[in-house]
Amino acid sequence: MRRMNTSSPATPTLGTELTWRGIVLGILITLVFTAANVYFGLKAGLTFATSIPAAVIAMALLRKAKGNSIGETNIVQTIASSAGTLSSIIFVLPGLVMIGWWTGFPYWLSASLCALGGVLGVMYSIPLRRALVTNSPLPYPEGVACAEVLKVGHASDSGEGSRQGLIAIVMGAVVSAAFSVVVATQLFAANLAQYFRLPGSDRNGAGPATGYDLNFSFALLAVGHLVGLWVGIAILVGACIGWLGGVPMLTQGVDGAAEAVALFAWSKKVRFIGAGCIAVAAIWTLLKLAKPVVTGLRSAAQSARVRKAGQADTLPRTERDIPIGTVGLVTLACMLPIGFMLAQFAGSAGLGEQLGLLVVGGVAYVALMSFFVAAVCGYMAGLIGSSNSPLSGVGILVVIGVALLLALVVKPLLPGVSGQALVAYALFVTAVVLAVATISNDNLQDLKTGQLVDATPWRQQVALIIGVVAGAAVIPPVLDLLNQAYGFAGAPGADAKKALAAPQAALISALAKGVIQGDLAWDLIGIGAGIGAACVVIDELLKRSTAGKAHLAPLAVGLGIYLPLNSTLTIVVGAVAGWLFERAAERRRNAESTKQLGVLMASGLIVGESLLGVILAAVVVFSGNGAPLALVGESFATTGQVLGFAAFAGLGVGLYRWLLKR
Secondary structure: OOOOOOOOOOOOOOOOOOOHHHHHHHHHHHHHHHHHHHHHHHHHOOOOOOHHHHHHHHHHHHOOOOOOOHHHHHHHHHHHHOHHHHHHHHHOOHHHHHOOOOOOOOHHHHHHHHHHHHHHHHHHHOOOHHHHHHOOOOOOHHHHHHHHHHHHHHOOOOHHHHHHHHHHHHHHHHHHHHHHHHHHHOOOOOEEEEEEEOOOOOOOOOOOEEEEEEEOOHHHHHHHHHHOHHHHHHHHHHHHHHHHHHHHHHHOOOOOOHHHHHHHHHHHHHHHHHHHHHHHHHHHHHHHHHHHHHHHHHHHHHHHHHHHOOOHHHOOHHHOOOOHHHHHHHHHHHHHHHHHHHHHHHHHOOOHHHHHHHHHHHHHHHHHHHHHHHHHHHHHHHHHOHHHOOHHHHHHHHHHHHHHHHHHHHHHHOOHHHHHHHHHHHHHHHHHHHHHHHHHHHHHHHHHHHHHOOOOHHHHHHHHHHHHHHHHHHHHHHHHHHHHHOOEOOOOOOOOOOOEOOHHHHHHHHHHHHHHHOOOOHHHHHHHHHHHHHHHHHHHHHHHHOOOOOOOOHHHHHHHHHOOHHHHHHHHHHHHHHHHHHHHHOOOOOHHHHHHHHHHHHHHHHHHHHHHHHHHHHHHHHHOOOOOOOOOOHHHHHHHHHHHHHHHHHHHHHHHHHHHHO
């Protein structure tokens, strides 16, 4: 997310924060955006932050309501922001379907997992607030941007600005949704792809294979706009490492169709290189966090002592969190049902012989690992934004950790046929930890927004718990709907042509299998770790030599290696397009306002395509037709590619020109 100009108008009067009207509106927005994010995450491997579009929608709907204030709107966006992060549970849960353990998503088990993990995430982020928000130089790009939107929207002369922001969101949503409808008719192709052999065949006559795949997705284009040029460059570097380095090297001399050979090499080997790169990026972040986390815990303990001394009123309102004693009690209250769920899962998986060890060890792992990953994700959210924080990289570390413990400690005590059950158990534990990480990642971003608008931290923390529960209620049925409509790549019986990629879930499942079954490609992960270490060094050197203007995010490089090309290339195009748009905007009189409209339009592009995807999934399920809107057949494919590319490029340029004129 691009950072907004901090020279904003004075913060309007806070007003009433927690209101029934704001809570209801926040829940409604959460339900819609959660559904959109689940679909988009399964398709592209990325989720989008929802704070800014939620804030704009709330301001537009409540602008003339009696008693509306910046405090109330801030609560709405805080509740709705959970949609952008709790839905990241899709990076793990579909893995249970992919390995054939589940055929669907049990509602109460899945919803409880999301809700309990999310509430734990809120609790864990509270002692981190002082370390990573109040006393931290981290930029929090999305938190700052959202605060700017709130300040401008609630300024005395902001009526037109708020209206223009809503128009930008609606225009983006309409264009992306309409384009997706035409793609569904197959008059426009969904992508432009080609796989081929490079020169340099060996004695077998088969040269190295590679290819390209440009997805005509306005949502992916918008993601590129939001993450910025340097993250886009890092993703491109990763894609080049994978598809101009790894895939050609691994396909030299391998017979077969170029597409099949290249995709097999990428999915079965090169992606593990990306996993190693992402793991190193996450570990590096954790090492950098040790000192600020300890400082934050000391500050939280000091605040608790002030409260116990009966001097809570001496604390500024903007420094009042949910009391640390309450945090401890809620944490314990969450651990008990989590232990029950782990026991139920292990028992139903046939692991009852070691039930006590699995439950006690699982709860301890969740408690300790969750805090570490909460700190990692919170730091990364502050550094590069919630949309870019290393949730998938953290998931990789978590699943490798739990799988190693199961393989070394539990597996020798069980019959040899229990391997698949242990893989499923590892994924279930990882899902709980990831739910904690996602919300910690989001809560700190929201608390930064609150700090900038003088909000009360404990009220925001209560609001996020409400959003977590609302989001948890809608995730399982949406997952079931998408599973029935499309399926997940690699799952038993899934149609490879229409299955959702769910790249993180596929990779995390493969890692769990590899560790527990003892056949993980550690050499490839080691190569990725080396690449990640090199990226860390290059990133630090770039930051120092350019005063922080240039960087090479190791996480983004890793994502570029293991995300599919039909995600990465369009994101790179969007990053370049966004950079060109902002350069043009800087020549306008109202440069920052124009840039802000670009952020809002990008959010609309993501929401429109994602919601349309969920609606189309419902149509597929209820009609029983895999392509219910198709008007033409495969013979139209070449023409569809030409029309799709022309329309995608034309509409993209047209939208940016329209924004510059506004």
